[in-house]
Amino acid sequence: MPKKGESVVACLSGGQDSVANIGILLKEFCLNVYPFFINRGQSNYKYEKKAVDYFNQFYKRKFLKLYHNYKEITVMTPGAEYKDLLRKTKRMMDDIPLNHNISYPARGSIAFLTGMEYGYSLKAIGVEVKTVFASNMNSDFSYHCSQTWVRLMNILFCQILNDWSWQFISLPIETELGNSFDKDVFIKWAYENGVPLHKARTCVKSFDIECGDCPTCWDRRKGYKEAGVKDPTKYKFPMSSKYPTYYDHEKEEKHEKRNRS
Ligand SMILES: [Zn+2]
Numbered sequence: 318m319p320k321k322g323e324s325v326v327a328c329l330s331g332g333q334d335s336v337a338n339i340g341i342l343l344k345e346f347c348l349n350v351y352p353f354f355i356n357r358g359q360s361n362y363k364y365e366k367k368a369v370d371y372f373n374q375f376y377k378r379k380f381l382k383l384y385h386n387y388k389e390i391t392v393m394t395p396g397a398e399y400k401d402l403l404r405k406t407k408r409m410m411d412d413i414p415l416n417h418n419i420s421y422p423a424r425g426s427i428a429f430l431t432g433m434e435y436g437y438s439l440k441a442i443g444v445e446v447k448t449v450f451a452s453n454m455n456s457d458f459s460y461h462c463s464q465t466w467v468r469l470m471n472i473l474f475c476q477i478l479n480d481w482s483w484q485f486i487s488l489p490i491e492t493e494l495g496n497s498f499d500k501d502v503f504i505k506w507a508y509e510n511g512v513p514l515h516k517a518r519t520c521v522k523s524f525d526i527e528c529g530d531c532p533t534c535w536d537r538r539k540g541y542k543e544a545g546v547k548d549p550t551k552y553k554f555p556m557s558s559k560y561p562t563y564y565d566h567e568k569e570e571k572h573e574k575r576n577r578s
Pocket residue numbers: 519520521522527528529530531532533534
């Protein structure tokens with residue numbers, strides 16, 4: 318981990334994970350945090366932005382010196398020219414184990430390469446950044462969220478910048494630090510530290526409030542359950558019964574184990 322007072326860049330998507338992650342970097346590690354928010358043409362942009370603005374004010378009030386206003390960066394990913402096609406492909410793959418993990422394959426890398434570049438650009442105003450934080454969990458099933466991806470990206474940052482002191486870290490899956498955890502740990506931390514995490518936006522749909530019945534909403538509900546924290550989120554719909562068959566991690570793990578053996 319970077320030392321107290323060092324400057325780092327962290328993704329702020331408006332979702333629970335990135336919000337809690339930034340809180341931990343500020344409170345537990347006393348790091349100078351420069352968040353970035355990617356406007357990538359997401360359909361729930363308005364609501365993500367609202368959450369980002371809320372937590373920007375929240376952290377600025379609490380950590381006047383360490384927290385810096387977020388930088389909104391517009392990078393369309395996936396490209397609008399083929400987004401519909403890609404969506405169709407993704408839907409074709411969604412029910413095939415080990416294929417639905419491909420998701421939007423370039424999105425994570427493009428977002429965090431941009432974050433790295435933003436960090437590097439801060440040199441111009443005398444801010445030395447060498448570390449970029451993501452907040453991927455051990456339940457994030459996309460290949461572009463895995464620890465392997467984190468390490469590959471880390472090497473890419475170093476190679477591109479010709480500086481091997483750069484780091485790319487996602488705390489929940491840093492097994493070198495003894496970590497391998499899920500949303501419940503972040504939810505519990507936020508609850509215990511007075512961070513109103515229910516104001517974060519995780520739902521990918523374009524309803525004004527969380528839909529309650531998409532994969533990210535399922536994860537959100539599961540996280541609160543596992544954390545043993547009452548979920549104050551207002552949902553539009555109850556959770557349907559799709560969850561156990563469509564999104565069963567245990568089933569998925571069993572399948573992967575079978576594949577490996
Ligand atoms: Zn939802």
